[in-house]
Each structure stands twice: as C-alpha cells, then as structure tokens.
Amino acid sequence: MIPKLLTRRRFLRRLFHSLIGITLLPLAACVPPVKKLLPHPLLASMTSRGEAAAPVRFLRQLVTKDPAVSRYIAWQSDMDTPMDVELIEAGHVKGSLHPAGRRTLSDGGETNRLYEVLLTDLERDASYRYRIRSGVNAWSDWHEIRPVAHTSSASALSGAPPSDLSASAGSAVLSAVEGDTAHTGAFTALIFPDSQCDGDYTVVHDITSLARKNHPEASLAIFMGDQVDNGESPSHWRGWNEAVSPLIADLPAAVLMGNHETYALRWQMRVPHAHLAYFPLPANGTSLEGYFSSFDCGCCHFILLNTQQEELEATGLVPSLTETQLAWLEDDIAQSTAPWNIVLMHKDIVEYDYPDVHDTETGDISPTGRLFMPHFDRLRIDLVFTAHQHSYRRLGHLKDFARDETGPYYIDTGNCGNCYYDVPFNDRLEIARLPQPERGNYLTLEAARERLTIRCYLADGSPADACDLYKNG
Ligand SMILES: [Fe+2]
Ligand SMILES: [Fe+2]
CATH class of the missing domain: 2.60.40 (Immunoglobulin-like)
Known part of the structure; x- marks a missing residue:
C-alpha cells in the first residue's frame, strides 16, 4: 500500500506544478466508496x-470566537x-x-x-x-x-457567531448562574492529525474514541486538515462524520482546511464547498470568511491559518488569500491578550520531497515555511502545529529557518488516518520522531498559563513522545 500511495502523492504533486488548472490525476478519477459505514448511535x-x-x-459542536460563552451546533x-x-x-x-x-x-x-x-x-x-x-x-x-476554560482577558469577547450564521432566535428561559468562578485558563485539548483514508474511516473512529476514553478531561478537539481524501466525495464525508460525530457531539471542535478538502472528484482544484459548509469558522471580518480565523480557549489564543496557496491562490480560485490572510494575522495578533499564541495550520514547514540542494542552509524549508515563518518569528508566536506529511516530527524552536531557542516551537502532528507516505528524515530540523513505520497517533495539549505540555500517543494509546514549553523560562 505504501508504494502505491507514495507514487500517487508525488505524481499528483508533479502534475500540479506543470498542469495547474488542468485535470490533475486522470488515472485516479474515481474516489473509492466507503467500504463500511459505522452505525450512528444518535440516528x-x-x-x-x-x-x-x-x-x-x-x-457536531464547533468553536466560536469565545467558546466559553457560545457554541455552534450543527x-x-x-x-x-x-x-x-x-x-x-x-x-x-x-x-x-x-x-x-x-x-x-x-x-x-x-x-x-x-x-x-x-x-x-x-x-x-x-x-x-x-x-x-x-x-x-x-x-x-x-x-x-x-x-x-477562560481567563479574565477572554471575558471581553462576546462570542461572535460563525461567519455565515447569525444568532439563533428562540426564547431564552435559562436561569441565571450565581457568580463567576475565578479561573486559571487551564485546559486539555485533543489534537488529531491528517485523517484521510482510502474510503474506510474505521481507524479514525477507533483513534478518536480511544482519545476520548483515555482523556475524559479534554474540553476541545482540534482537527489538523485533510479530514478526507477527497473533499467533493459525499461517501468520504459520511465516513469521516460517522467516525468523529460521537466525539464532537460532546466536545467543541476546531476543524482546519487541508489541501485534500480542495480536491474535486476528478482531482482538480476547486473551492472546498463541502468543508466550508460543514465547518464554518468564527468570523474573521475579511472578504475570505471561512478560510482562516482565530478563537480563544483559556490561556491560549488559537490562530487557524490556511496553507492552500498552491491549490486556491495559484489556481485563481481565491486570488488574494495570502495578502488578505497576512494582513488579518497582524491585526489578530495585535489584539490577542492570551499568554500563549498558538498557530494551527495544515501544511508543514519542511520541504521533504524537493529540497533545494544548492541552498545548504535553508533549502529544506518548504514554500509554506518560507511564507509564514518570518511572520511567526516577528509576531512572537509560541507554538506551531502542522500536519500534511502523515508522519509525526517534533522540530523544536526555530527562528530565521534555523535552530534558535528564542523562536516558535514547531510540531508536525502526524497521522490518524490510513494513508502513509515514505517521508525521509531531516536531521537538521527534527529532534523527535515515532518508531518507523508509523501506524497512527494523536496528541494532547495540556495548557496552563505557565506551561504547555504536548504529548503524543500511538494509535493503541501508548505514550510515544512529550515536551514542555514554559513561559518566562
Ligand atoms: Fe494528508
Ligand atoms: Fe495535506
């Protein structure tokens, strides 16, 4: 299975660079049907x-700008x-x-x-x-x-609605709650990497169910993009939704857009209509609602960036994606008062497939890294979670494209689907990996004002890696 998937991925990427706007993968014109539909307890x-x-x-529950006071139910x-x-x-x-x-x-x-x-x-x-x-x-x-979780700083937020939904009507007969508990802003989040599958999303159900069982204290679920293999395939969306709904019916979810959400059934690039409809993000106030956003949770300000420049901007589908997003990012960070600013973005910052061998110092930084990392350095982002490679890689602190303890901390979150790639090691940038070959993982983020603890677990729940980040030392 691995050689087949590796070939497909590199073939698709080569075609993309030479045939932008043209059918990309005629050999893979059909998305395989979902092999097994999980019974849905709610249905x-x-x-x-x-x-x-x-x-x-x-x-499903989705995050709002301030999920401590509002929640989007769909x-x-x-x-x-x-x-x-x-x-x-x-x-x-x-x-x-x-x-x-x-x-x-x-x-x-x-x-x-x-x-x-x-x-x-x-x-x-x-x-x-x-x-x-x-x-x-x-x-x-x-x-x-x-x-x-919330902090006093988060209380200034009003729980702005998702971009395409105004406040629901209806009579509010809730009884008031006495007082407001002093709060440290501490919380635990579950983080799920790429979950795209060959059509059978059972493995995604298994890993999200295990994470829920092993971490009942979690109050937030984050999905790092490439939820499905093909963003136009109804059968893939059914497979993913049936797998994950038992978790996110009870936990608010932040769902990123990945490059696979932009693929049409015939593997052309397209506006990701299904993803945008299923997972509206908190309003960002720009002309590109739904593509990038931010929200607060306890002591953390989460920034959800869109890394589909190749798929959406270069093809002319979303022409101003970079310009609009970077201008918004400046503004968003300037308004953040949270102790921790954490970026969530799908594509990783390492160029594994086609490094520039003539540039021995930074030739292994991907276009996504070159685009965003200087801004993260300048804006003093604390932590950056990525995905896309389907392989867990902990990179540590980087600044100016090199190891620097004053720079943001980078983690490529891995894979919780069943598509695996043969990703080479990068000894310059990586400080931790999982035992090879990998067969699935998820992460937890334990957040407190003074410390972030990130733990990586294998698909069977066994601990595999961990690190701590401290504020002010
Ligand atoms: Fe992926
Ligand atoms: Fe991806």
Missing part, C-alpha cells in the same frame, strides 16, 4: 411517538422539517428551545440538508445538556456542552 436512538422522526446525523438530516436544540443547564429543570436554521448543500452529486444553531450567552463555568427536537415528541439522545 439509531431517534424515537417517534406519533410523528415521523427526523433522523439526526453527524451532530447536524444533517434526510428530512426537511423544523428542528430545535433544547438546552438545559445542569441542575435546572427548565430549558430553552433554539430553532435551527436550514440550508442545503448540493455537492458531489448529492444534496444534504444542513441544520445549525448558534447558542449564545452561555454561562461561563456552567455545564449544559442538549438534544435535538423534531416536532413535538421526537428527540435525539442527550449530549453535553462542557464549560470551556
């Missing part, structure tokens, strides 16, 4: 008492019918109903009905439960909305 649990039940699929259904989110705060009997907005996504030859609700004015430190209601007597299972 199975819908009950009907005299009315037709409206199936709820792929229930799902899909085969039926076109009014639905609500019923929300009840822990310890209370009465709740509130929040009518869902409805829209459709026609993509990849299928039409999906998307439902969405923005929950605002959540009480910090409060726990809630919620379920999806259709009609009078049809309900989904209950799920939880956990409190997300």
Whole structure:
C-alpha cells in the first residue's frame, strides 16, 4: 500500500506544478466508496411517538470566537422539517428551545440538508445538556456542552457567531448562574492529525474514541486538515462524520482546511464547498470568511491559518488569500491578550520531497515555511502545529529557518488516518520522531498559563513522545 500511495502523492504533486488548472490525476478519477459505514448511535436512538422522526446525523459542536460563552451546533438530516436544540443547564429543570436554521448543500452529486444553531450567552463555568427536537415528541439522545476554560482577558469577547450564521432566535428561559468562578485558563485539548483514508474511516473512529476514553478531561478537539481524501466525495464525508460525530457531539471542535478538502472528484482544484459548509469558522471580518480565523480557549489564543496557496491562490480560485490572510494575522495578533499564541495550520514547514540542494542552509524549508515563518518569528508566536506529511516530527524552536531557542516551537502532528507516505528524515530540523513505520497517533495539549505540555500517543494509546514549553523560562 505504501508504494502505491507514495507514487500517487508525488505524481499528483508533479502534475500540479506543470498542469495547474488542468485535470490533475486522470488515472485516479474515481474516489473509492466507503467500504463500511459505522452505525450512528444518535440516528439509531431517534424515537417517534406519533410523528415521523427526523433522523439526526453527524451532530457536531464547533468553536466560536469565545467558546466559553457560545457554541455552534450543527447536524444533517434526510428530512426537511423544523428542528430545535433544547438546552438545559445542569441542575435546572427548565430549558430553552433554539430553532435551527436550514440550508442545503448540493455537492458531489448529492444534496444534504444542513441544520445549525448558534447558542449564545452561555454561562461561563456552567455545564449544559442538549438534544435535538423534531416536532413535538421526537428527540435525539442527550449530549453535553462542557464549560470551556477562560481567563479574565477572554471575558471581553462576546462570542461572535460563525461567519455565515447569525444568532439563533428562540426564547431564552435559562436561569441565571450565581457568580463567576475565578479561573486559571487551564485546559486539555485533543489534537488529531491528517485523517484521510482510502474510503474506510474505521481507524479514525477507533483513534478518536480511544482519545476520548483515555482523556475524559479534554474540553476541545482540534482537527489538523485533510479530514478526507477527497473533499467533493459525499461517501468520504459520511465516513469521516460517522467516525468523529460521537466525539464532537460532546466536545467543541476546531476543524482546519487541508489541501485534500480542495480536491474535486476528478482531482482538480476547486473551492472546498463541502468543508466550508460543514465547518464554518468564527468570523474573521475579511472578504475570505471561512478560510482562516482565530478563537480563544483559556490561556491560549488559537490562530487557524490556511496553507492552500498552491491549490486556491495559484489556481485563481481565491486570488488574494495570502495578502488578505497576512494582513488579518497582524491585526489578530495585535489584539490577542492570551499568554500563549498558538498557530494551527495544515501544511508543514519542511520541504521533504524537493529540497533545494544548492541552498545548504535553508533549502529544506518548504514554500509554506518560507511564507509564514518570518511572520511567526516577528509576531512572537509560541507554538506551531502542522500536519500534511502523515508522519509525526517534533522540530523544536526555530527562528530565521534555523535552530534558535528564542523562536516558535514547531510540531508536525502526524497521522490518524490510513494513508502513509515514505517521508525521509531531516536531521537538521527534527529532534523527535515515532518508531518507523508509523501506524497512527494523536496528541494532547495540556495548557496552563505557565506551561504547555504536548504529548503524543500511538494509535493503541501508548505514550510515544512529550515536551514542555514554559513561559518566562
Ligand atoms: Fe494528508
Ligand atoms: Fe495535506
């Protein structure tokens, strides 16, 4: 399997450089169908008492600008019918109903009905439960909305909605919570690297389920892009959503865009309609909503960058991606008051396939690295998580494209799907790797004001690597 995938990847990349805008991979014109669909507990649990039940699929929570006070709830259904989110705060009997907005996504030859609700004015430190209601007597299972860490600085934020969704209507009959607990901003996040699969996403279900079981304290899930192998394939999105929904129905997720989200069924570049529709990001205030964004969680300010310059900008699909994004980044960092500024971006900063052998000092830095790293140096970014290589590589502190303890800390997060590449080692930049050959991993980020601890676990849950970053020493 590895030689086949390696050939495909390099073939695609070579073609891309020479045939931008033209069909890239005619030999791989068809995306393999999902081999096995996982049973979805929420779908199975819908009950009907005299009315037709409206199936709820792929229930998910997404981060907002300030997930401590707001949460974006989305799902899909085969039926076109009014639905609500019923929300009840822990310890209370009465709740509130929040009518869902409805829209459709026609993509990849299928039409999906998307439902969405923005929950605002959540009480910090409060726990809630919620379920999806259709009609009078049809309900989904209950799920939880956990409190997300915050700091006093984060309290100035208002919980801005995702870019394409205004605040949901509905009566708010929540009872007030007494007081606001002093908070350190500490929290744990789960980080999942590339999850693209050959069509069977069982491995993604297994690794996300294991992470949830082993780290029940986690309050945030981060997905590093390339969720699916082909961004236009409905069967791949079904596979990924069925695999991950059991996790992110209960945890807010930040979902990055990868290059595979921009691939059409015939492997041409395209606007990633499905990704943009499924995972709206907090508004960034630019003309390119949905492509990059940021949010606060406890002591961390997370910056989600878009690294699809080759796929979206060079092809003319999103002409001003770099210019708009970099201008926004300056502004965003200037407004951040969090102790830690953490970048999440899909493509890595090392050029593994085609290093410039004539440049012995920086010839192994990728175009993505050359574009962004000088800005990270100048803006004093603390930590940069990347993906894309499907191989875990811890790079450490880098500045001016070289090892420097004053520079941002870089980690390529690895792989939690079933596509593996033969990635060579880079002894100049890498300080830790996983045992070869790799067969899946995930990470945790334990964040506190004074220290970040990043741990890497293998697909069986065994610890494989760890590092600490300290503030002020
Ligand atoms: Fe990937
Ligand atoms: Fe990628």
